[in-house]
């Protein structure tokens with residue numbers, strides 16, 4: 219595509235959703251299949267960054283490149299370090315996304331204060347709020363703010379000029395959609411602006427070896443607004459998630475060039491800001507009461523951390539039309555699979571029942587290891603018989619009704635024991651050698667497991 223021709227005043231059409239460029243306007247983008255996303259733009263050469271002729275830009279022999287592993291510095295917020303893979307890497311560009319109002323600014327302001335206290339100057343740039351507004355938030359969070367500088371500005375050139383003078387140890391840009399480069403002639407928040415600003419920040423971060431956080435707003439479909447592309451440019455992508463009805467916030471890493479992406483950080487939103495949750499399993503189970511129908515507790519793994527999560531199910535006769543299946547926090551396809559197996563292999567009559575399944579606390583479980591918990595909760599609700607309240611269950615359900623092994627059963631069992639459960643029901647496959655302060659019950663089929671799990675053991 220002729221993109222170089224700057225003087226001719228030519229235009230291209232750029233999809234505001236995925237960044238695809240076309241020579242003519244199209245109603246539907248071939249890249250992302252969105253409608254009406256093309257906007258006419260002047261052809262501009264990509265903004266060039268003043269790149270010093272540093273040895274970085276010349277090829278270097280791999281064996282000659284020094285490793286600066288010690289560079290990663292932990293910040294005094296362990297849930298945050300966990301998600302980043304141990305700490306902040308200088309020169310890394312980290313995108314933090316999340317729904318409106320979820321707490322992105324709160325989290326980054328808290329992190330800024332901690333880094334300012336332990337590591338050096340931090341500049342917090344806000345294109346969305348005034349210094350006064352941020353000051354009010356800081357007061358509420360109990361942040362005094364020595365070494366923490368606020369800048370309310372949206373011109374990225376001006377921002378970087380100001381920031382350089384302070385030679386900070388960390389920079390926050392809140393948000394990438396609010397800032398703009400004057401030489402790129404599209405509106406702030408447009409895909410070209412967002413991309414060029416991100417690339418400029420990336421270069422700047424790398425040259426000065428300064429970690430830079432950028433906040434990105436999330437669109438309805440869960441991608442960082444406009445450019446999915448952004449996720450490719452940056453070094454790490456963090457998402458702050460949570461349900462509006464719950465005060466828990468999960469910080470999830472979906473991309474990390476410097477570490478694992480499996481870990482999640484768990485916080486609770488309080489008046490004083492986001493507070494680390496020390497004992498997440500206990501927190502997630504705190505609202506559970508005794509012997510409840512349709513409720514099971516499953517030890518799931520989030521990264522390296524086992525977490526006990528309550529799964530609830532409700533079955534209810536369908537009032538009209540097709541029976542409905544609703545999954546909240548559990549995988550919808552796993553729910554369909556489990557209901558199909560319950561119907562075909564155990565003869566549970568779900569064909570005229572709506573089935574709702576919910577993972578309590580706003581957590582999202584992706585693991586098939588929760589299958590057995592889902593199955594037991596549904597059966598319990600359908601038969602109106604409670605599940606053994608001192609039991610936790612884990613196992614993947616296969617299509618013929620068999621129970622399949624799960625990864626790292628030992629960690630799950632010990633978390634269940636730690637929280638005072640008396641029994642843990644596991645798949646027979648892989649159960650050898652499991653022990654602990656808890657009774658291990660193994661089962662090889664779903665039918666067997668359900669017989670064990672329900673308090674009233676009259677199943678088939």
Ligand SMILES: Nc1ncnc2c1ncn2[C@@H]1O[C@H](COP(=O)(O)OP(=O)(O)OP(=O)(O)O)[C@@H](O)[C@H]1O
Nearest residue numbers: 316317318319320321322323324325487488489490
């Ligand atoms: N006084 C308060 N007490 C408790 N929680 C509060 C209080 N004030 C604000 N909050 C919480 O902080 C949230 C807003 O946080 P924040 O502004 O950091 O979110 P954000 O993700 O940056 O939002 P935006 O998308 O608007 O930038 C509110 O939704 C609320 O949950």
Ligand SMILES: [Mg+2]
Nearest residue numbers: 322323324392
């Ligand atoms: Mg904000």
Ligand SMILES: [Zn+2]
Nearest residue numbers: 233236247250
């Ligand atoms: Zn597109």
